[in-house]
Amino acid sequence: MIGPVLIANRGEIACRIAASCRRLGVRTVAVYSDADATAMHVAAADAAERIGPPRPLESYLSIPAILEAAQRSGARAVHPGYGFLSENADFADACAAAGLVFIGPPAAAIRAMGGKAAAKAVAHRAGVPALxxxxxxxxxxxxxxxxxxxxxxxxxxxxxxxxxxxxxxxxxxxxxxxxxxxxxxxxxxxxxxxxxxxxxFVASARHIEVQIFADAAGEVIHLGERDCSPQRRNQKLLEEAPAPGMDPALRGELGRRATALAREVGYVGAGTVEFVADGSQPLSADRIWFIEMNTRLQVEHPVTEMVTGLDLVEWQLRIAAGEPLPLAQDQVRLDGHAIEARLCAEDPARNFLPSPGCLTTLRLPEPSPGLRVDTGVRSGDTLTPFYDPMIAKVIAHAPTRAEALERLTTALESCSAEGVRLNAAFLARALRAPEMRSGGVNTAFLESFRAREAAAARSAA
The missing domain is CATH 3.30.1490.20 (ATP-grasp fold, A domain)
Structure with missing residues (x-):
């Protein structure tokens, strides 16, 4: 197994990567800005290196700072997580030039798929219908x-x-x-x-994405799909797998499209191929179009892990070390249903305005069979305006969608925070909405649900 691994990220994803590395016996190196000197992800790693001031451009987005930290620490590989430099082809090239293994796709694949226009050109060549x-x-x-x-x-x-x-x-x-x-x-x-x-613009649009993995020998498989339609300001808040209304034949067709795109650009590692579906009617292959590809691990990867029983970070590490894919396509199994909520320091009543400040108290549900909690903060931490307001991800898994929804709703209702606003109660109410329970909501659901709540509050005043 490759290592030591420098984790070029912060917060929840850095903690999550460190956990898989620890289980596999791989030494990790955290990086931190001055705002994160005592952060949870620093404590989660075996060693840590300072990379600069709080502003991302001077720390987490600084390629020289990251490479200098890797050199000082003796790291042999770099995991970019998601966000920051994770889809930066120049960073992937710089890692290679410095003799570091970049735990992600080749720089050429990032360039080919990183831009929306370039990705559509790849889709045309691969025969994949694009919007x-x-x-x-x-x-x-x-x-x-x-x-x-x-x-x-x-x-x-x-x-x-x-x-x-x-x-x-x-x-x-x-x-x-x-x-x-x-x-x-x-x-x-x-x-x-x-x-x-x-x-x-597709009315009643649903956001459906396919998780793919490829190895250096050219083998490519998919691990099923996720429905990430409930969003605010075009950013996801609720994600689930499998997608409501998806049947095995359509799953196979979307998987074929996604893997064809990956093969077209010589992809290696984890990636997500994103589609938009016309949600005004039942899902159908002729009303689903490719929109873009994310050349990294996704925030919502835990729902795929829950239904497949796989550790996707472990897969990334093994493929980066030159190993073949651990499974063939016909060995992939989907078990039950999983749904994830992103807990953020924001105020839904004020159009999801971020709520930075000192998180004096944070109460999250205890992890248990069927309930997973991924976080990178704890009580007493300060949430600064420099970084994303996500506090944690709560993921529920159960044999059926209805049971998973109920498990997640109950978990969210137990969450609370003091010192900042938290969106947990809002998400719990949204999960109890009839549209969400019936399945197949579109990308406008959360915004319309918030508007309905606001109107009801005004009427009651």
Whole structure:
């Protein structure tokens, strides 16, 4: 097994990677900014290295700082986690140049799939249906307006290099297009690239993604799908596996599409191929389209681990060490249902406004059979505005979806925090909503549920 492994990340994902490494006997090195000197992920590793001030650009996003930490610590490999530098092809190249194993796909695959426009070109070559749109080089406002009219309103504007919901705008009419385009381009500039692409907006859209794994010998398999439709500001909050309404034949077809994309770019390691489905009707292959690929481990990977019984970080480590895939496609089994909630320091009543501050008290449910809690913070920690507001992930697994939903709802109802706002109670109420219980909610569900709650509160006042 490869090691020592420097974990180029922080918080919950750094703790989670360290746990798998510890179980496998692999030594780990944490990195930390000045804001994280006493953080939980630092204590979870065997050693730790300071990488700079709190601002991400000077620490967790600084390639030189990460490489210097790896050199000082004697690390032989780097696991990027998710976010920060995890999908940065230059970072993957820099690791290789420094003699470090990058626990992720080749830089060429990251470049091929990292940009939304480039990924769609790969999909066309692989024969994978992609969402109708425009991803051309002509970025003039006039050409973009013409293409939007051709696609037909409503359309989505998406920053080519964006992520996390930034650089995205839904546009209902031609008159509203110029202002929305300018706003999306301003946000896109933060990613160093103002280019955008246009996509047909799918009403009642569902977000369905397929977990794939590939080894260096060219073998590629999938581990089933996840439904990540419940979102706020285009960021996921609830994720489940398998997707409600998915049958084995359709799962096989989506798996075929996802693995074809991976083979097209010589992919190695863990990746997620994302699709948008028309949720106004039962799921059907002719109403599901490829939208993008995430060339890393996903936040929601635990639901796949729960239904497959596999440790995906262990798989990443083994593949990075040159081992073959641990299973063949016909050996993958899905057992029961799993659903995950992202607990965040935010205020749903104020449009999910982040709530930084001192987390004086945090109460999370105790892990047990069928209930998993992944966290990177504890009582007494300070949540700064420099980083994502996610506090923990609570994941429930049970033989049926109904049982998993009830288990997760009960767990969320036991969560509380003092010093910051917590979204746990809101998510618990959302899980009890009839739409969620019946399955197959669309990406607008959480926003509409919040709006209904706000209207009811105003009426009661």
């Amino acid at each position: 109708p749109g425009y991803d051309g080089a002509d970025q003039s406002p006039e050409r973009l307006a013409t293409e939007a009219a051709r696609i037909g309103f409503p359309v989505m504007i998406k920053a080519v290099a964006g992520g996390g919901g930034r650089g995205m705008r839904r546009v209902e009419t031609a008159d509203a297009f110029p202002a929305a385009l300018a706003a999306a381009q301003r946000e896109a500039a933060a990613f160093g690239n103002t280019a955008v692409l246009l996509e047909k």
